[in-house]
Amino acid sequence: xxxxxxxxxxxxxxxxxxxxxxxxxxxxxxxxxxxxxxxxxxxxxxxxxxxxxxxxxxxxxxxxxxxxxxxxxxxxxxxxxxxxxxxxxxxxxxxxxxxxxxxxxxxxxxxxxxxxxxxxxxxxxxxxxxxxxxxxxxxxxxxxxxxxxxxxxxxxxxxxxxxxxxxxxxxxxxxxxxxxxxxxxxxxxxxxxxxxxxxxxxxxxxxxxxxxxxxxxxxxxxxxxxxxxxxxxxxxxxxxxxxxxxxxxxxxxxxxxxxxxxxxxxxx
Numbered sequence: 001x002x003x004x005x006x007x008x009x010x011x012x013x014x015x016x017x018x019x020x021x022x023x024x025x026x027x028x029x030x031x032x033x034x035x036x037x038x039x040x041x042x043x044x045x046x047x048x049x050x051x052x053x054x055x056x057x058x059x060x061x062x063x064x065x066x067x068x069x070x071x072x073x074x075x076x077x078x079x080x081x082x083x084x085x086x087x088x089x090x091x092x093x094x095x096x097x098x099x100x101x102x103x104x105x106x107x108x109x110x111x112x113x114x115x116x117x118x119x120x121x122x123x124x125x126x127x128x129x130x131x132x133x134x135x136x137x138x139x140x141x142x143x144x145x146x147x148x149x150x151x152x153x154x155x156x157x158x159x160x161x162x163x164x165x166x167x168x169x170x171x172x173x174x175x176x177x178x179x180x181x182x183x184x185x186x187x188x189x190x191x192x193x194x195x196x197x198x199x200x201x202x203x204x205x206x207x208x209x210x211x212x213x214x215x216x217x218x219x220x221x222x223x224x225x226x227x228x229x230x231x232x233x234x235x236x237x238x239x240x241x242x243x244x245x246x247x248x249x250x251x252x253x254x255x256x257x258x259x260x261x262x263x264x265x266x267x268x
Contacts, residue, residue, distance in 0.1 A: 020045050032057045039063035046071040058083045065089035072097045084109045091116035098123040105129045110138065117141035124149050136161040143167035153178045162187040169193035176201045188213045195219035202227050214239045221245035228253060235260060 026038050027048060038044060039052045040063035053064045053074045064070055065078045066089035079090045079100050090096055091104050092115045104116050105126045116122060117130050117138050122145065130142045131152045136159075142148060143156045144167045156168050157178050168174055169182050169190050174197065182194045183204045194200055195208045196219040209220045209230040214237075220226055221234045221242050231252045234242055246252050247260035260266065 020048065024048055024051075027051050032060065035060045036063055040067060042067075042069070044069060046074070050074045053078055058085060061086045062089050066093050068093065068095050070095070072100065076100050079104055084111055087112045088115045091119060094119060094121050096121060098126065102126045102129075110135055113138050114141055117145060120146055122147065124152075128152055131156055136163055140164045140167040144171050146171065146173045148173075150175050150178070154181070157181050162190060165190045166193055169197060172198070174199060176204075180204050183208055188215065191216045192219045196223060198223075198225065200225070206230055209233055214242065218242050218245055221249060224250065226251060232256060240264065 023038065023044060026034055029035055035052060035055055035057065036059045039049065039060045044067070046069055049064050049067055049070045052060055055061055061078060061081060061083070062085050065075065065086050070093070075090050075093065075096050078086050081087055087104065087107060087109070088111050091101065091112050096119070098121060101116060101119060101122050102125065104112060107113055113130060113133060113135070114137055116126070118141050124147065127142055127145055127148050130138055131148070133139050139156065139159060139161070140163045142152070143164050153168060153175055156164055159165055165182060165185060165187060166189050168178065170193050176199050179194050179197055179200045182190055185191055191208060191211060191213065192215050194204065195216050200223070202225065205220055205223060205226050206229070208216055211217055217234060217237060218239065218241055220230060222245050226249065228251060231246050231249055235246045235252070235256050237243055243260055244264055244266060247257050247264065247266055
């Protein structure tokens with residue numbers, strides 16, 4: 001409100017019922033902060049945003065690029081903007097058409113490709129291209145994308161960088177077959193994430209319940225899909241922390257839970 005008073009803007013400036021003609025008056029306002037505010041407004045029309053996309057100030061164009069109301073033709077123009085921040089916001093915009101995102105996948109700037117890898121609207125072919133990116137952080141973001149195919153997941157499961165494989169093990173949409181492969185990963189953190197994943201097959205949880213790393217076994221004990229046989233096994237684990245997790249797992253048999261709660265003095 002202080003901002004609006006400072007520039008003497010009408011109180012209905014941020015009202016969804018404000019006339020497009022009124023909003024259009026601010027497109028060429030002398031203050032960049034006003035134009036920047038207008039460009040980021042959720043009720044501004046595509047026509048006004050198209051005009052603001054040609055603003056000399058990069059901060060204004062950045063807001064246009066990320067605005068969900070910006071038209072595809074405007075986003076396509078901004079995708080070739082000289083400023084990295086503008087192209088990055090086009091890559092982040094969930095409404096950017098897949099064919100535009102496909103072009104951005106070849107952007108030379110790391111920040112742009114990293115942002116694109118996050119976009120849930122990216123086409124499978126675009127994610128496949130980014131999965132081969134020479135930067136591990138871009139590949140790790142691809143591994144987290146909910147739309148990556150089984151083929152891409154299988155490829156990333158063999159990535160030489162642990163951060164990429166860990167991200168894949170965190171992705172809620174990772175296929176069970178991929179998680180099964182990751183269960184044999186040399187990286188303890190990757191196996192920990194697999195042990196905690198809701199899509200991990202029971203046979204894999206049974207295998208990880210015998211893992212040499214206590215943190216992996218701890219995660220198995222946390223998993224609500226862990227079978228009773230594994231929980232019984234882990235109830236006698238050498239780690240007290242693992243035993244405590246078994247005690248609070250809803251699938252643990254009541255007699256074992258009661259015994260652990262008493263022995264470990266856990267508040268039920």
